Amino acid sequence: xxxxxxxxxxxxxxxxxxxxxxxxxxxxxxxxxxxxxILGLMACQVRxxxxxLPECCRYAASQTTGPLAKALGDxxxxxxxxxxxCFAEVFxxxxxxxxxxxxxxxxxxxxxxxxxxVSGLADGQMQLELLEQGRxxxxxxxxxxxxxxxxxxxxxxGLGALxxxxxxxxxx
Numbered sequence: 001x002x003x004x005x006x007x008x009x010x011x012x013x014x015x016x017x018x019x020x021x022x023x024x025x026x027x028x029x030x031x032x033x034x035x036x037x038i039l040g041l042m043a044c045q046v047r048x049x050x051x052x053l054p055e056c057c058r059y060a061a062s063q064t065t066g067p068l069a070k071a072l073g074d075x076x077x078x079x080x081x082x083x084x085x086c087f088a089e090v091f092x093x094x095x096x097x098x099x100x101x102x103x104x105x106x107x108x109x110x111x112x113x114x115x116x117x118v119s120g121l122a123d124g125q126m127q128l129e130l131l132e133q134g135r136x137x138x139x140x141x142x143x144x145x146x147x148x149x150x151x152x153x154x155x156x157x158g159l160g161a162l163x164x165x166x167x168x169x170x171x172x
Contacts, residue, residue, distance in 0.1 A: 003050035010171070011164040020161015022153040024103050029149060031102040032142040034068065035112050036135055043131040044123050053087050053127070068099040088116050113135050 002081040016111035051059070054076045057125050071094045078090050092113055097111055115134020 006140075007168050009172070010167055011161075014164030014167060015157070015160050018157040019164075021160070025145075025149045025152050025156065027103040028105070028108070029105050029142050031099075031144050032138050032145070032162060034064070034102075035108070036138040036142065038064065038068065038072070039112075039115060039131050039135040039138065043135060044163075045129055046128045046131065048123055057091070067101070068095070071095045073097045091116050095099035108141065111141065 019084070028152075038060050041060040044055070045056040045059050046053075049055075057072045058076035059078070061069045061076065064072065075091050075094045078094070079087060098120040099112075111134060115130055115137070
């Protein structure tokens, strides 16, 4: 009885580890899609409403949820106070903490930080182009990862289950 329960716990733990790895792979794609969504919302405001970057952040904050929405609202509030800080610095500073909690690689964040426009760009068209380029790069990376993750997810779960069975055979 105890031996069977122990075997079940070992197998469940190994399978759970495989499922955790699967969620990490899928979580990275979801995080990239959220970053892409933020840039898309900001680009929409620049394109159609000719909004300034702080208003774009406020709009993006109203359309998203969770810690990212709060961080985007903080960017808009800090820029509203007009403390003399550069938009890109305030943006990076405010969003750094929420992005650290997401399963992203440093290269993913660099793409996002590079496409954040600076307030002093000559016109809205340049800001829009910068946002759209970053959005396209994030989209390409997310699509590439989705294709790769099909096999990785299957392998992670399979290796977790097979590792558990192998461990059970070794201990039995």
